[in-house]
Structures are given as structure tokens and as C-alpha cells.
Amino acid sequence: MRLEPLLELDLTAVLSGVKNRDAALDAVAERGASKFPVVTRSAFMAALKERESKYPTGTPEGVAFPHALLPEVPRTALVCLLLRPAVKWSTQNHPGQDVIFGILGNVEAPWEHVRLLARLARIVRSPGALERVRSCADGKGLLQRLIEEDRAHG
Numbered sequence: 001m002r003l004e005p006l007l008e009l010d011l012t013a014v015l016s017g018v019k020n021r022d023a024a025l026d027a028v029a030e031r032g033a034s035k036f037p038v039v040t041r042s043a044f045m046a047a048l049k050e051r052e053s054k055y056p057t058g059t060p061e062g063v064a065f066p067h068a069l070l071p072e073v074p075r076t077a078l079v080c081l082l083l084r085p086a087v088k089w090s091t092q093n094h095p096g097q098d099v100i101f102g103i104l105g106n107v108e109a110p111w112e113h114v115r116l117l118a119r120l121a122r123i124v125r126s127p128g129a130l131e132r133v134r135s136c137a138d139g140k141g142l143l144q145r146l147i148e149e150d151r152a153h154g
Contacts, residue, residue: 001115003150006078013139014082021089028102031079038072058089058097063124067103067113076105076112082142099133123149
């Protein structure tokens with residue numbers, strides 16, 4: 001599953017001063033509710049927190065993949081955030097998370113978010129990709145960088 005069709009400027013941002021994981025999840029939920037007004041910000045937040053309570057989505061590389069599947073969400077959306085500074089994501093012994101890929105989708109199409117997770121994992125594991133993503137100054141630059149990284153992976 002390609003990223004480019006899912007990437008939107010309104011869902012991409014570089015954020016300063018996010019205090020913790022819940023504030024980062026709220027930033028994902030806020031953008032989800034803006035994209036899909038049939039779902040409230042609090043419903044997205046509850047779904048994201050429930051998923052995180054089962055197993056945290058942060059990685060040792062400083063990337064988190066929070067995701068929520070809800071029946072009201074008509075199609076998959078990808079929220080891309082770069083946090084400055086990074087935030088502690090869980091009790092796991094990982095560094096802070098600063099690259100956040102929030103996946104919002106429909107509960108009836110779970111394979112879409114699995115494919116998207118696989119694509120994101122391939123991209124962030126490629127040499128230099130995270131450094132290039134982390135170098136972005138704003139949402140527009142982050143959007144362009146993610147499009148370039150996606151295209152580089154065919």
C-alpha cells in the first residue's frame with residue numbers, strides 16, 4: 001500500500017512542546033476528527049489509548065505507530081507528526097518517540113492498516129530515511145519528504 005494517496009497537508013505537522021504520549025495521541029485524534037467529522041475527537045482518543053494499553057506502538061528507533069479502527073471511519077487515513085522534542089511513549093526502555101504515524105481506519109478493513117504498517121516499517125528502516133524525515137522544518141516539508149521516501153520504495 002503506497003503512502004502517497006493517503007498523505008495530506010492537513011494530516012501532517014511538525015509540533016513543538018507536546019508534553020507526553022497522551023498529548024501526541026490527542027494530536028492524532030484531533031486530526032482524525034477533522035478528517036472524519038462523523039467520529040469525535042474523544043472517540044478517536046479512546047480507541048487510540050485502548051490500543052496503546054494492549055501493547056505500546058513505540059519502537060526503539062523513536063517511531064510510534066498508534067492506530068485505531070472504528071466502524072464509522074469510511075476509509076484509511078494517515079496522520080504524520082514530527083514532535084520536537086521527542087516524548088516518552090511507554091514504560092518500555094525505549095528512547096523518546098518523535099516520528100508518529102497515526103493510522104485511522106475502518107474495523108471492517110483491518111488488512112489496510114496492516115499493509116500500511118508494513119510499508120511504513122520498510123520506509124523507516126531504509127538507510128537515512130529517519131534522519132531525512134527528522135530534518136523537516138514544517139508540515140509542508142514533512143509531507144514532501146514522505147512523498148519522496150514513498151516514491152523511492154517503488
